[in-house]
Amino acid sequence: MTLQIFNTASRKKEEFVPADPRRVTLYVCGPTVYSFPHIGNARPAVVFDVLYRLLMQKFEQVVYVRNITDVDDKINAAAAKEKVSIGEISTRYTRAYHQNMTDLGVLAPVIEPRVTDHMEQIIDMIERLVAAGNAYEAEGHVLFHVPSYSGYGALSGRNLRELIAGARVDVAPFKRDDTDFVLWKPSDAGQPAWDSPWGAGRPGWHIECSTMIEQHLGETIDIHGGGQDLVFPHHENERAQSTCVHGGKLLSRYWMHNGFINVDREKMSKSLGNVLLVQDLLEQAPGEAIRFALLGTHYRSPLDWSDEILNRSRRNLDRLYEVLNHLQDVEIDTSAFEVPDMFTDALEDDLNTPAAISELHRLAKQVKTASGQNARETLKGQLLAAGRMLGILQQDPAVWFRGTSEIDEAEILRLVELRSSAKKERNFKQADEIREQLTAMGIQIQDRPDGTSSWRKV
RNA sequence: GGCUAGGUGGCAGAGUGGUGAUGCAGCGGCCUGCAAAGCCGUCUAUACCGGUUCGAUUCCGGUCCUAGCCUCCA
Known part of the structure; x- marks a missing residue:
């Protein structure tokens, strides 16, 4: 095309x-x-x-x-x-x-x-x-x-x-x-x-x-x-x-x-006082989420900005990075992979980024059912190549989830381990208390089947 | 008033003359000590009225509504 x-x-x-x-x-x-x-x-x-x-x-x-x-x-x-x-x-x-x-x-x-x-x-x-x-x-x-x-x-x-x-x-x-x-x-x-x-x-x-x-x-x-x-x-x-x-x-x-x-269904203007500065939005969400929100609507259409679309964009990126996280064991040479045709076709159709993003989701979905190593390599390569065209998904998933702001990793790890031992002793009351403590710190816990836990910044 | 673009499910948002993408949310299930995340399944939509057509959400006309420009503005 x-x-x-x-x-x-x-x-x-x-x-x-x-x-x-x-x-x-x-x-x-x-x-x-x-x-x-x-x-x-x-x-x-x-x-x-x-x-x-x-x-x-x-x-x-x-x-x-x-x-x-x-x-x-x-x-x-x-x-x-x-x-x-x-x-x-x-x-x-x-x-x-x-x-x-x-x-x-x-x-x-x-x-x-x-x-x-x-x-x-x-x-x-x-x-x-x-x-x-x-x-x-x-x-x-x-x-x-x-x-x-x-x-x-x-x-x-x-x-x-x-x-x-x-x-x-x-x-x-x-x-x-x-x-x-x-x-x-x-x-x-x-x-x-x-x-x-x-x-x-x-x-x-x-x-x-x-x-x-x-x-x-x-x-x-x-x-x-x-x-x-x-x-x-x-x-x-x-x-x-x-x-x-x-x-x-x-x-x-x-x-x-x-x-x-x-902005919230009103024209953004100085007189209405609803001008959203990029630097303020960056306090609310990572730049990549702001970018993703901007690309979620076709460029010629008006775009209603709201906290909701920004949160949604961040969540969608979470999902895509989650998929990349599952592919972390897959070693590939990213330059060797081409963007899938369906994705390129969407962008070549007058920059239809919403349709391109839906192709991205489709790729992500395929990863979940892909079993062979070859298929996983191809999907990871395509996902990263497509992400690069949109200027997203190029970070290490760990960096995306943990953020770059100052957090006390040592303290988090201490609490996570404390909670693991509590769980092992079936002291669920203490385990839940620690989880709440971490939640208050903006940290979300995800238990793995083997008893250990991973964490991410919310 | 003139010009332009548009009205799609609870929300966001594509495509298309012939079973209506994708994501979020909801609901049911699996998993879990409970969660979270994830997985599987699932409900809901083409503003209104005519016309063309075997068939229109898609084409044409009208009505209503919305937004933008006409003045500095991305």
Whole structure:
């Protein structure tokens, strides 16, 4: 089966055929670093991480670019509020983003460009747009003239008249058309500013992605991804800029957008105060469980986040690690095993991770009835290979069950042995008391048939 | 108001023109000193109304409902 991708531009699933079969180019809009990453930032990172892993399996080279937006008025606001430099804000939150993504098992992209390193190229692209007649200067601003590009609106499926009718914001008087958007704007004293032919200022919101794509991947890329909210206006505007500056060449051959996360059936938003930070969720559950929860719903569907789905994900991982635990005696070379077809087929069907996960469960079930050593080796190899595609199940089961936080193993072992002797003497009252004591410590006891017991962190 | 996506069992969540995945929970059993874990078995669903069809959950039309975007947002 070949990879099928739902292309936002056509609103259909299409077969994915890269322009160059040996080199696939993927660009995903990364975070604006003005606060700690929330679960909504984590979803695209995890989803496109799975796509990246899948593409790497299918193609020789995958150039994955995910940017860091470190120039933005929200960053300016955060810096002003704390009375620190914007660099301090963006450095702090970039670091937090990297740490959180690592905790979620997200691989680093091949290139991670920052807007501040591309100011020259941004100015250059704006100049080219002005020269081509697609942009104009007005009162220190440079604006993209939307009516100059007839294809505007095709990505998000809207027409100009609708946009004007739906406009709810006050339109700046110097705009030639209500829909024109800013490429460059002047900075007031105290605001970060870069020199430009139009005076000291800073770039508008969309131009940085067009510029970084051109610089690192070229004029036309294979896949452009991001959150659904970026379809309009961000990606529509990016597309307009890039297409015009490149003489009508396509910016991206496929567009992919992930759905939003709701919290307890409500939209996650700062005003509702229900924004879930990744760092807080990591207190609740291991990053792998958070990742698994994100992959339990198809990426284009909305995802209702709750404590329940997180607990459920952790429990499901418990079961899968339990199965791996039973295969601990099986020695294999993991690189020698291929992911089962049914599993790959699911992922190749527009990244159907829920269906892929159900194949994982099917594999796990087979382990229980597999008797021969060959069958057990194959199943373990397939389970680990499939897990690797999703970025899960790669830990030692013992580490998964015991956790990494500070626990007093010696004390636990002492209590477990004390309880074993009590059981041997048929002093069940004492044995049960010790079990309760361990339960209170967050340790669950599992008796084995031979009288010994294993334990795990709950 | 405009545009878009969607409504599947107690919950989560796939697929499909012809006996409705998978997981959790529930129930029954095995195992256990009792548990836990595990194993075996098992109940429950395609919003509503029409149409096309031998046959629709799947295709078409309508109704109702939900979510997202149209404004900063992953």
